[in-house]
Amino acid sequence: MSQPHTFKAGPPLGDAGMATGFGVLPAPAQDPPMINYRGYGLNQPFDLRSRIKLSREKPMIGIFYGAFPHIGLGRAIGQAGYDYVLLDWEHTSFSTETLIEMIKTIQYAGEGNTAVIVRVPSHDHQYIAWVLDAGASGVIVPHISTPEQAEAVVKASRFPPTGERSIPPNALLWGYNDNAHGGGGMFEVFNRAAVIVQIEDEVGARNADAIASVDGIDCLMLGPGDLAGSLGLTFATMAQDPTFQECCKLVSDAAAKHGLGAMMPSFMPMVKTHLDMGFTLLSVANDGFILTQGLRKNLVTAHEDLKAWQSSHVGEQA
Numbered sequence: 001m002s003q004p005h006t007f008k009a010g011p012p013l014g015d016a017g018m019a020t021g022f023g024v025l026p027a028p029a030q031d032p033p034m035i036n037y038r039g040y041g042l043n044q045p046f047d048l049r050s051r052i053k054l055s056r057e058k059p060m061i062g063i064f065y066g067a068f069p070h071i072g073l074g075r076a077i078g079q080a081g082y083d084y085v086l087l088d089w090e091h092t093s094f095s096t097e098t099l100i101e102m103i104k105t106i107q108y109a110g111e112g113n114t115a116v117i118v119r120v121p122s123h124d125h126q127y128i129a130w131v132l133d134a135g136a137s138g139v140i141v142p143h144i145s146t147p148e149q150a151e152a153v154v155k156a157s158r159f160p161p162t163g164e165r166s167i168p169p170n171a172l173l174w175g176y177n178d179n180a181h182g183g184g185g186m187f188e189v190f191n192r193a194a195v196i197v198q199i200e201d202e203v204g205a206r207n208a209d210a211i212a213s214v215d216g217i218d219c220l221m222l223g224p225g226d227l228a229g230s231l232g233l234t235f236a237t238m239a240q241d242p243t244f245q246e247c248c249k250l251v252s253d254a255a256a257k258h259g260l261g262a263m264m265p266s267f268m269p270m271v272k273t274h275l276d277m278g279f280t281l282l283s284v285a286n287d288g289f290i291l292t293q294g295l296r297k298n299l300v301t302a303h304e305d306l307k308a309w310q311s312s313h314v315g316e317q318a
Contacts, residue, residue, distance in 0.1 A: 009033035011081040011113050027081030030113065031058055034083055038112035039189060041177050043104065046115040046137040048084075048194040052218050052261040055280035060084060062117070062281065064265065065106075066092035067288025074102045077287065078109030085110075086283050087118045089127070090142055100134040107135065117196065123149065128156045133171040138194035140221055140263075145204035147211050150197050154216035157195045159187055162216060194218040196263060200226035205247035208254035219261035219281060222251045252278035 011027045019026070032054070037047045051060070065077055066088030077085055085106050089099055103116045117138035120127035131139050141153045155163040172178035172186050180188040195216055199205055200223035212220055227247055228238035238244045255262035256278055266274040266282035267289065274282055 009035040009113065011079050012111060030081070030083060033113070034115060035112045037115070039192075040179055040181065042108050042112060043135050043177060044172070044180075044189050045132075045135050045193040047181075047192040048115050048117070048137040049192055049218050051083075051115075052194055052281070053259065055261045056256070056259075059275060059279075060261075060281045062086055062283045064088055064283050064286040066094075067286060068291065069094055069098060069102065071098075071101060071105050073287065074105045075109040078106035078114050079111075080114075082114055084115045084117050084137070084281070086140070087116060087136075089131070090119045090121045096130060099131070103131065103134045103136050107137075117194070119198070123152065123156075125156045128153070129165060129168070132157060132165070132190060132193055133168040135171070136193060138196055138218075140196040140198055142198040142223065143200050143204075143226075144197040144211060145199070145201055146207055147214050150211045150214040150217055153197055154195055154214060157193070158191065158216055162191075194261075196221050196261075198223050199251050201230040202227070202243065202247055205250045208251045209257065212254040212258040212260055217260060219263055220251050220255045221263035221281075222248060222279070224248070224265065248277060255280075 010029065010033070014024060018024070034046065034051070037051045039045060039047070060083040062084035063077065063080070063082045064086050065074070069092055087099065087102055087106075094102065099118070103118065106114060106116050115137035117140060118131040118136045119140040119142060120131060123141055123143075128139055128141065139157060144150055144153065157163060157165060159165050159167065172189065174186070178186045178189060180192075182188075196219040197211060197217055198221040199208060199211065204211065205227070208220060211217070224238065225235070228235065228244060231238070231241065231243055233241050233244060252262050261281050262279045263281040263283070264274050264279040266279065266284050267286070268284065271282055271284055
């Protein structure tokens with residue numbers, strides 16, 4: 001008869017022999033383990049606000065998810081070992097029902113090791129409420145250019161007296177699964193979710209200090225693509241443009257000054273560069289990029305093996 005196990009922090013473990021055969025690398029250890037910040041139940045948000053406060057010393061690594069919205073893929077991404085999964089509702093046609101299921105699927109599959117953050121489509125109050133009621137550990141609101149817009153986001157995200165968020169009577173079952181570490185009940189559970197505002201134009205970058213000073217904001221996110229577009233730049237020209245560089249620094253410096261996290265898409269090989277720039281939450285991949293890169297790499301490798309085999313059998317074919 002098998003003996004009881006003591007489970008450790010980290011994503012679900014695969015069979016070592018199968019991992020070797022299929023080239024699956026073991027997940028790096030999280031530092032600190034995200035499981036230290038999970039709620040009492042996997043249906044509850046992580047205490048992401050507290051984890052983000054540590055991100056200047058202990059940066060966080062996450063992944064964008066939205067190219068292929070499917071429960072099965074969401075389950076696999078949830079088990080990969082990222083600190084967070086950024087569900088992109090702004091640029092993906094999730095139905096509300098699918099989005100809610102994706103939030104829960106990823107947090108359940110990750111077994112308390114991966115938080116879910118959702119980027120909503122707009123500033124609309126109902127989008128913010130839906131994702132937070134569903135148990136997301138953070139909400140990203142795009143296209144924030146002024147402190148007044150940031151204040152409105154906080155009001156929509158927090159319960160009174162800090163904000164104006166409506167109490168969700170069915171998000172947690174009162175007296176059943178609504179307890180928080182250290183007590184506090186539902187209000188404490190939900191107020192641990194992080195509020196992240198995304199700056200995507202020069203006006204927002206120049207207002208970054210004022211935006212970061214808004215009470216209740218946990219993290220500034222830079223949107224480099226839309227920032228570049230607003231400056232008349234392309235992906236090929238933005239990195240060397242002095243105004244683009246200045247805007248990046250304004251956002252990073254404002255976050256550091258006010259003790260906030262600084263989030264940035266940081267696809268390989270830009271991770272170290274963005275860490276040096278002061279960004280502390282790095283979304284290092286996109287499910288679409290990973291799939292297409294993997295497909296093409298697999299095909300190229302197979303063709304290389306095919307060519308090698310053909311070269312070694314030239315005489316036999318003649």
